[in-house]
Amino acid sequence: MSIISKSATQQREMMRTGELTSVELTTAYLEQIRSRESAVKAFVHLDEQQTLDAAQQIDTRRAAGEPLGDLAGIPVAVKDNLCCQGIPTTCASKFLSDFIPPYDATVIAKLKTADAVLIGRTNMDEFAMGSSTENSAIQVTNNPWDLQCIPGGSSGGSAACIAADFAPLALGSDTGGSIRQPAALCGIVGLKPSYGRVSRYGLVAFASSLDQIGPMTSNVEDAALLLQVLAGHDSHDSTSADVTVDSYVENVTQPLSNLTLGIVDEHYGDGLDIEIKSSIEEAIRVYESLGATIKHVEMPHASYGIATYYIIAPCEASSNLARFDGAHYGQRADTCMTDQQSTSEDALTRMYRSSRAAGFGDEVKRRIMLGTYALSEGYYDAFYLKALKVRRLIQQDYDNAFKDIDLLIGPVTARSAFKQGETIADPMAMYMEDLFTVTANLAGVAGISVPCGFTDAGLPIGMQLQSAPFQEDKLLRAAYMFQNATDWHQRRPKV
């Protein structure tokens, strides 16, 4: 068994006992990347020498008997919207093609403190807006299970990276499903923590009340390992919650007794692919065989999730992305410095408009326009305020459901990975990808995608568990129970 097919948890133990060095481990992953990255295209930036140097430093410190952090020597790939000092951070946007952050995001600082080896930057939909990674201005990432298919998005590069064994751990961000959906489509584990569980400081903001950073891994215990490092209060992020962080790593293998899972009947309507439906039903039977009780719960407003999300997220995005003005960082259109044309617009406004026009792709422009429209005078009450009220109702649906159950169980997506180019011209169809995931972001609850089967065409299927806020411990333990009873997570694509 190759070292790269072992879990990060096992690799960590092997390094602790001296069976393995970080240079050996990192070299093994770099070799895998060399042989398969040209087919997958998961990374937008990778500096092999820098990565190996970091691994060598960990080995040297270990040999000297220095105390090391919890991820010492383990490679971690990072989505390209997390600021890392001195390393290009582009959000897969032309606008930020030359941007080099002068500081580290809190999660990056935490990975460094934990002595992880940062192994490259992963592709994504531009500014995390999309569900296929086709909105990247840099490249299209191919799903390792079928190179003609999309890997999901927006954290498609991180998902493909884990599925292709390019790294054992990766970071993604999830605003409406951007960790869980690509995790499901690539057959890996992806966890969106509760809102406020992980600091967003240094994450290039898309929709600030919805964004969360989380782990993408090939198994549940590694998700626990990575979340343990990421979670916790941060004074740099006023929305990070000062709530105790449980011992995820220690607890993850402990099964839950008297587990009650909730099913939402509306999830199993006409839109759900028949193969996915039967895989989820099978997953439910696995839980029943493990002693879980299944209850039907009502989520009367869940079906309004997409409409609510596609008002709130673009409104927040239009405000957040106002910072990309061509004045302080990013690309400035080069024709705008002189005021030779006599138009009604001043030169500064022309600089803003032309720089943003040249730097942003279609989907980003669409969401900025939608948000600006929905927030504009005369429409604010009809759209934004209305959506915030429905958001409250969706949160109340969750509150009511979690009175009777421990976790919700259901599908992550309505369909498996689809062909490249198939959906990209139809924004509404692409938005529907988030149908089963957005409500968790709107309500601030945690969700995890766990491999639970394959279609006849050999594409992965994920099931979703969701917990009340700050119950990631329960979420991980329940996910591990399922993983322990099945072998879906051990399958690997044959790229």
Place this chain on the structure above:
Amino acid sequence: MALTRDDVEKVSLLARLQLTDDELNSMTMHLSQIIQYVHQLDEINTEDVAPLAHTLDITNVLANDVVGECLSRDAALQNAPQRDEECFRVPAVL
């Protein structure tokens, strides 16, 4: 409620985006579709529902007024598309 091309052009100024003729046409079509879809929220009675902008109960955080670490001027200016000594350079405003 259909969105017109004129509406979209006005919003593009508010959003500080310069859109081409083709973009204005496709944007009008796509935004109209999305707006039409989100109007399904009108089915829900929200009369006595308080808006929820944020899922956490956020309390105001006060910090002591002391000088902490911050970026150097050079670091803050390092990504400037154009700089002029200590400033970001932009087209003449006045």
